[in-house]
Amino acid sequence: MGEIIVAITGASGAIYGLRLIEVLSDLGIHLRVIVTESAKLTLKHECDFEIEQFKSMENIILEDNEDIAAKSASGSAKIDAMVIVPCSGTTLGKLAAGIGDNLVTRSAIVSMKERRKLIIVPRESPLATTHIENMLKLSTWDTVILPASPGFYNQPTSVDDLIDFIVSRILDQLKIDNNISKRWTGNEI
Ligand SMILES: Cc1cc2nc3c(=O)[nH]c(=O)nc-3n(C[C@H](O)[C@H](O)[C@H](O)COP(=O)(O)O)c2cc1C
Numbered sequence: 001m002g003e004i005i006v007a008i009t010g011a012s013g014a015i016y017g018l019r020l021i022e023v024l025s026d027l028g029i030h031l032r033v034i035v036t037e038s039a040k041l042t043l044k045h046e047c048d049f050e051i052e053q054f055k056s057m058e059n060i061i062l063e064d065n066e067d068i069a070a071k072s073a074s075g076s077a078k079i080d081a082m083v084i085v086p087c088s089g090t091t092l093g094k095l096a097a098g099i100g101d102n103l104v105t106r107s108a109i110v111s112m113k114e115r116r117k118l119i120i121v122p123r124e125s126p127l128a129t130t131h132i133e134n135m136l137k138l139s140t141w142d143t144v145i146l147p148a149s150p151g152f153y154n155q156p157t158s159v160d161d162l163i164d165f166i167v168s169r170i171l172d173q174l175k176i177d178n179n180i181s182k183r184w185t186g187n188e189i
Pocket of ligand 1: 008009010011012013036037038039041042045087088089090091092123124125
C-alpha cells in the first residue's frame with residue numbers, strides 16, 4: 001500500500017482520527033496528516049493533544065492545512081486513499097459544493113477527480129437536511145459515508161471498544177486486515 005491521507009476536521013470525535021492514525025502508523029503505513037484549525041481545538045479539548053505530538057510518531061508527515069501546494073493536493077501524487085475523520089458539517093458542505101479552499105477540502109476534491117478511495121466519517125446529531133442532502137450527493141459520487149455511530153452487538157465494555165468499532169470499519173474500507181474490534185459471526189444469539 002502507498003500513502004494514505006488522514007484529515008481531522010472540527011467535528012467532535014477527534015479521538016477517532018487519532019486512533020486511526022495510531023493503528024495505521026503501527027502497521028507501517030505511510031500517512032499524510034492534515035488538521036484543520038477547528039480540529040486543533042477539538043484535539044486539545046477532547047484528547048489533550050497538540051499537533052506537534054505527531055512529529056514524534058512513526059510514518060507520519062504532517063501537512064499544513066493552509067499549504068495548498070502540499071503533496072496531498074496533487075492529482076499526480078502517489079496517494080492511495082483519503083479518510084476525513086471526523087468530518088464536520090462544514091467540510092461536508094464544502095465537498096458537496098466542490099469547494100477546495102484549504103488542503104483538506106482540496107485533497108478530497110482531488111481524491112474524487114482521480115477516483116481514489118475517499119472515506120468520510122461525519123459526526124453531527126441531529127442532522128440538518130443540508131447534511132443529509134450533502135451526504136447523499138457525495139455517496140452518489142462514490143464517496144464512502146461512514147457515520148461515527150458505533151454498533152453495540154459486539155458488547156462493548158469501554159469507550160475504547162466503541163472507538164475501535166469505527167476505526168475497524170474504516171480499516172475494512174481501506175482493505176487493511178485487522179482484528180481490533182470483535183466481529184459478528186452469525187451464531188451469537
Ligand atoms: C467543541 C466543538 C465541537 C464541535 N462539534 C461538531 C460536530 O460534532 N459536528 C460538526 O459538524 N461541527 C462541530 N463543531 C463545529 C465545527 O468545528 C465548525 O463547523 C467548523 O467550521 C468546522 O471547520 P472545519 O471543517 O474546517 O474543521 C464543533 C466545534 C467545537 C468548538
